[in-house]
Amino acid sequence: MAKPKKLSFDAVIELIPEKIKTILAQSESVYCAEIFRILKDLPFEMDAPCDTSKITGVHFEYAWDTYSTTACPINDKIGYCGSVVTLKSYYPESNDIFPEDFNEQILALGLKSDSDDIEDELSELKCAIFSEWFTFCWKRNRNANLNIKGYLSIHDTNFRLDLDTGIDFSLDDSEIIFFPEFGKK
Numbered sequence: 001m002a003k004p005k006k007l008s009f010d011a012v013i014e015l016i017p018e019k020i021k022t023i024l025a026q027s028e029s030v031y032c033a034e035i036f037r038i039l040k041d042l043p044f045e046m047d048a049p050c051d052t053s054k055i056t057g058v059h060f061e062y063a064w065d066t067y068s069t070t071a072c073p074i075n076d077k078i079g080y081c082g083s084v085v086t087l088k089s090y091y092p093e094s095n096d097i098f099p100e101d102f103n104e105q106i107l108a109l110g111l112k113s114d115s116d117d118i119e120d121e122l123s124e125l126k127c128a129i130f131s132e133w134f135t136f137c138w139k140r141n142r143n144a145n146l147n148i149k150g151y152l153s154i155h156d157t158n159f160r161l162d163l164d165t166g167i168d169f170s171l172d173d174s175e176i177i178f179f180p181e182f183g184k185k
Contacts, residue, residue: 024133027089027097031069031137034087039144044073044082054081057149059178060134060163064123064154067097067130074151079177097133098126127154131161138163151176 037043042052055073059080062069068089073082089097099105103122131152138150142164150163158171160178171178 023097023099028133028137030088031134032140035137036141036144038071038085038087039141039148042073042145042148043085044071046073046082047080050075050078050081054078055148057151057176059151059153059160060087061153061155062130062134064127067126069134074176074178076149076176079179097130102126135161135163135166 038058042055044052044055046052046054050073052073054075056076057074059072059074060069061072069087070084071087072080072084075081103119106122106125107118134152138152152161152163153159159168160171160174161168
């Protein structure tokens, strides 16, 4: 899956039907609390020789199909440095913040596509909505720990979103080490 398209939060809100806005509003309190907890408590089991004082960032990664989200600590000089923590969800049974009839609701708004695979475009739209919404939740809780940077990505992709600047970057072009085995170029 490609990196999500960039949309402004206001554009996202305008795109989605009321039912989805309600679900996002309900999920927001849970995600905001989870982001706050991650930033404040740093609840990671750390790999030697790191301890929580060495954490410089948190990489949040989500599954493109369920939006189940995990957090992993990183040190920008050595990479991932601790265990993965799964964020709680408003819908713990599925972790999916989008209702089952999301695609039908969006298509009912008159979304047109020349593409043969409208399902892929709808998946990309959901990823864009989730990315912007998650960034909004991050910014609401940013003051919990200003020393920790945040990054967001779709699981197993090469792209990251800097949650503070809104800038997308590729791991190939990053000064930050995510995978210790690759080191700096």
